[in-house]
Amino acid sequence: MIKQKIVLRFPPHIVEKPTIYHLIKDYDLMVNILRADINPKKEGRLIMELSGEEANYQRAIEWMNKQGLQIMNLEQQIIWRSDRCTHCGACTVICPTEALLFERPEMTVHFVEEKCIVCELCLRACPARAMETLVDNANFK
Amino acid sequence: MKTNRSIEEINAKIKTGKVVVFTAEEVIGLVKEKGVAAAAAAVDVVTTGTFGPMCSSGVFLNVGHSQPRIKLNEAYLNGVPAYAGIAAVDLYLGATALPLADPANRNHPGEFIYGGGHVIEDLVAGKKIRLVATAYGTDCYPLKKIATTFCLSEINEATLYNPRNAYQNYNVAINLGHKTIYTYMGVLKPDMGNANYSSAGQLSPLFNDPLLKTIGIGTRIFLGGGIGYIAWHGTQHNPSAERAGNGTPMYPAATLALIGDLKQMQPRWLRGLSFLGYGATLQVGLGIPIPILNEEIMGYCAVSDQDIFAPIVDYHHSYPYREGGNLGLVNYAELKSGAVTVNGRKVPTASLSSYAGAREIAVSLKDWITTGQFTLTSPAVTLPSVDASISLKTMPQRDPEEREDQ
Numbered sequence: 001m002i003k004q005k006i007v008l009r010f011p012p013h014i015v016e017k018p019t020i021y022h023l024i025k026d027y028d029l030m031v032n033i034l035r036a037d038i039n040p041k042k043e044g045r046l047i048m049e050l051s052g053e054e055a056n057y058q059r060a061i062e063w064m065n066k067q068g069l070q071i072m073n074l075e076q077q078i079i080w081r082s083d084r085c086t087h088c089g090a091c092t093v094i095c096p097t098e099a100l101l102f103e104r105p106e107m108t109v110h111f112v113e114e115k116c117i118v119c120e121l122c123l124r125a126c127p128a129r130a131m132e133t134l135v136d137n138a139n140f141k
Numbered sequence: 142m143k144t145n146r147s148i149e150e151i152n153a154k155i156k157t158g159k160v161v162v163f164t165a166e167e168v169i170g171l172v173k174e175k176g177v178a179a180a181a182a183a184v185d186v187v188t189t190g191t192f193g194p195m196c197s198s199g200v201f202l203n204v205g206h207s208q209p210r211i212k213l214n215e216a217y218l219n220g221v222p223a224y225a226g227i228a229a230v231d232l233y234l235g236a237t238a239l240p241l242a243d244p245a246n247r248n249h250p251g252e253f254i255y256g257g258g259h260v261i262e263d264l265v266a267g268k269k270i271r272l273v274a275t276a277y278g279t280d281c282y283p284l285k286k287i288a289t290t291f292c293l294s295e296i297n298e299a300t301l302y303n304p305r306n307a308y309q310n311y312n313v314a315i316n317l318g319h320k321t322i323y324t325y326m327g328v329l330k331p332d333m334g335n336a337n338y339s340s341a342g343q344l345s346p347l348f349n350d351p352l353l354k355t356i357g358i359g360t361r362i363f364l365g366g367g368i369g370y371i372a373w374h375g376t377q378h379n380p381s382a383e384r385a386g387n388g389t390p391m392y393p394a395a396t397l398a399l400i401g402d403l404k405q406m407q408p409r410w411l412r413g414l415s416f417l418g419y420g421a422t423l424q425v426g427l428g429i430p431i432p433i434l435n436e437e438i439m440g441y442c443a444v445s446d447q448d449i450f451a452p453i454v455d456y457h458h459s460y461p462y463r464e465g466g467n468l469g470l471v472n473y474a475e476l477k478s479g480a481v482t483v484n485g486r487k488v489p490t491a492s493l494s495s496y497a498g499a500r501e502i503a504v505s506l507k508d509w510i511t512t513g514q515f516t517l518t519s520p521a522v523t524l525p526s527v528d529a530s531i532s533l534k535t536m537p538q539r540d541p542e543e544r545e546d547q
């Protein structure tokens with residue numbers, strides 16, 4: 001068994017194809033969609049958790065690569081720049097999953113990567129711009 | 142035994158390495174354990190700190206004379222406009238200034254990625270700053286255009302001068318509306334989704350000398366990671382705000398104008414900030430040493446978060462339309478616990494000011510004093526306090542065409 005959170009990026013010509021249907025039907029994977037930014041005829045992005053047999057998972061990844069989808073593991077998406085973080089805590093009420101967490105009584109902020117669902121709300125809510133994403137979001141605005 | 146100590150005595154102890162310094166956080170426990178009298182007898186100085194967003198900050202620069210000379214008329218530093226109406230090559234750059242090309246809130250909420258505060262951070266970090274300026278040309282200052290770069294060490298003076306810092310207390314901001322709002326108090330989620338505050342509470346300088354008995358013009362302080370001074374009372378200084386029995390105000394009250402040489406400061410404690418939908422500003426680290434002249438002063442320094450109150454204010458309507466009123470008072474212990482109760486509902490809290498930063502500043506200042514690098518100054522003049530009967534004015538709004546002789 002394997003369980004992995006991934007980010008899928010769709011070029012415009014694939015957006016309208018039934019990718020999820022194939023993942024479930026052809027590769028017998030369980031799909032839990034965490035976030036979707038999909039617009040017809042534009043690039044799209046899906047963040048989801050896949051679970052199933054290791055071999056099926058690998059075949060599904062291969063198939064998606066062949067379809068022209070870009071795949072990244074979720075952990076690589078959001079970066080907390082601890083050198084830029086002032087530990088104010090402003091992000092902790094914005095983050096929906098407590099991935100950004102205020103520790104008391106230290107009064108410092110911690111980033112728990114596994115809890116992050118890449119909603120990106122913190123990127124702009126952090127006044128010190130300590131939250132970054134590796135992915136260029138220009139196409140998703 | 143009554144404690145009665147002078148600043149000269151404290152400085153003599155600093156020189157011989159015998160001075161006893163506690164931070165405003167550490168001293169709370171000491172007073173609880175030993176009482177005010179014993180704590181006052183034992184401790185010479187209490188250090189405070191705060192590290193929060195402070196608009197009304199900026200820097201005076203003298204960039205030196207060009208050849209041929211120029212009398213700067215319109216000047217931009219990394220694209221951010223600086224005020225040039227002072228003298229030929231003197232400029233003032235404010236923390237909230239924005240590049241002319243900044244989209245601001247045209248695509249609401251704007252991001253305000255780079256403004257005056259960021260230029261100041263880059264300057265302190267020693268980065269090259271681009272200066273582009275124009276002038277109308279005179280016989281004595283013939284040059285009409287200049288484009289160059291400089292870094293901090295290459296210019297004559299860079300003086301941080303912040304007209305209003307160190308607010309003695311501030312509002313707790315909440316949103317009673319049904320849509321997210323973007324304010325200088327951060328992102329406020331609809332229907333009281335969060336409550337944001339901005340003070341270090343028990344560590345904050347002006348909560349530890351609430352009636353301004355020890356500090357005044359000329360008080361030497363920690364400013365931006367270096368040494369600075371209190372220049373004046375700050376703008377909107379309102380010591381008359383209603384106070385609790387312990388002397389701390391329950392509403393925004395006193396403020397300070399601060400000054401210091403930027404060249405000895407650190408980018409770590411002067412951070413450019415971008416408030417979504419609001420603008421750019423500067424996060425300033427500052428700390429003030431409180432000399433324990435007597436037991437009364439020690440009593441003030443012993444104040445703790447549960448005895449300091451702040452008003453909860455609606456930033457959806459009440460604040461922007463200046464309606465006044467609030468949704469009740471909460472203390473800083475509640476605010477720092479992570480949730481407060483407003484209108485019978487539990488609301489998560491967050492801070493804009495860094496308590497961890499405030500603590501680090503108070504500890505640094507303590508280290509400077511105990512290692513003899515920092516001595517205290519006696520203020521030349523004290524600041525207007527509760528007895529000055531100051532009342533805060535609002536802007537006169539009248540028809541400018543109205544004639545006075547009618």
Ligand code: SF4
Binds near residue numbers: 085091092100128
């Ligand atoms: S809002 Fe930004 S600076 Fe403040 S604690 Fe969060 S990540 Fe750090």
Ligand code: SF4
Binds near residue numbers: 097116120123
């Ligand atoms: S991207 Fe979303 S979930 Fe991840 S840390 Fe930022 S606010 Fe939290």
